[in-house]
Amino acid sequence: MKTIRTAAAILALASLAGAWSANAAEDPIAARKGVMKSIGAAVKASAPMVKGEAEYDAVKAELAMRVIANGAAAAPHLFPAGSETGGDTEASPKIWEDMAGFKAKAMKFAADADAAVATAGGGLDGFKGGFMKVTENCKDCHEAFRIKKQ
Numbered sequence: 001m002k003t004i005r006t007a008a009a010i011l012a013l014a015s016l017a018g019a020w021s022a023n024a025a026e027d028p029i030a031a032r033k034g035v036m037k038s039i040g041a042a043v044k045a046s047a048p049m050v051k052g053e054a055e056y057d058a059v060k061a062e063l064a065m066r067v068i069a070n071g072a073a074a075a076p077h078l079f080p081a082g083s084e085t086g087g088d089t090e091a092s093p094k095i096w097e098d099m100a101g102f103k104a105k106a107m108k109f110a111a112d113a114d115a116a117v118a119t120a121g122g123g124l125d126g127f128k129g130g131f132m133k134v135t136e137n138c139k140d141c142h143e144a145f146r147i148k149k150q
């Protein structure tokens with residue numbers, strides 16, 4: 001059963017990742033929203049384990065962190081000139097005013113997720129630290145570079 005559930009979780013996350021990579025060139029706004037959604041899904045998949053509400057599953061934990069690492073690494077490429085407005089974007093104009101600062105946050109996010117991938121095999125205690133570091137990035141970047149629509 002556990003293996004089946006893990007396989008289902010992997011398939012769900014993989015299909016999210018596939019959906020965004022397909023349209024990155026034609027529609028970067030939809031692509032980056034898809035990336036962020038898959039990152040949100042990866043956090044939701046691992047948070048219950050960190051909180052002790054679900055049994056720790058190292059494969060699921062590692063996969064979730066890989067989804068985040070891939071999405072974070074892709075993020076700098078999904079805000080090209082010309083995609084500042086439209087498509088219900090919540091991206092702040094500050095991204096284009098300070099692209100270097102935005103990319104630096106995305107690369108730190110990717111590095112923290114890579115580090116968390118490595119902690120997943122070390123059991124829940126090791127993973128907790130990696131997960132917390134990864135999720136600190138969300139608020140930090142959203143406050144600086146995302147406009148929350150009312």
Ligand code: HEC
Pocket residue numbers: 029032033034036037039040043068075088089090091092102105106109134135137138139141142145146
């Ligand atoms: C490097 C900056 C950065 C980091 C780090 C980051 N985000 Fe985002 N996020 C954004 C930006 C910019 C948007 C708005 C994108 C748009 O609407 O075009 C966004 C939007 C979102 C959305 C809304 C997607 C939608 O459907 O419109 C979710 C959900 C989200 N982020 C989750 C997360 C979570 C969870 C984390 C941490 C694990 C995270 N983000 C980390 C920059 C970041």
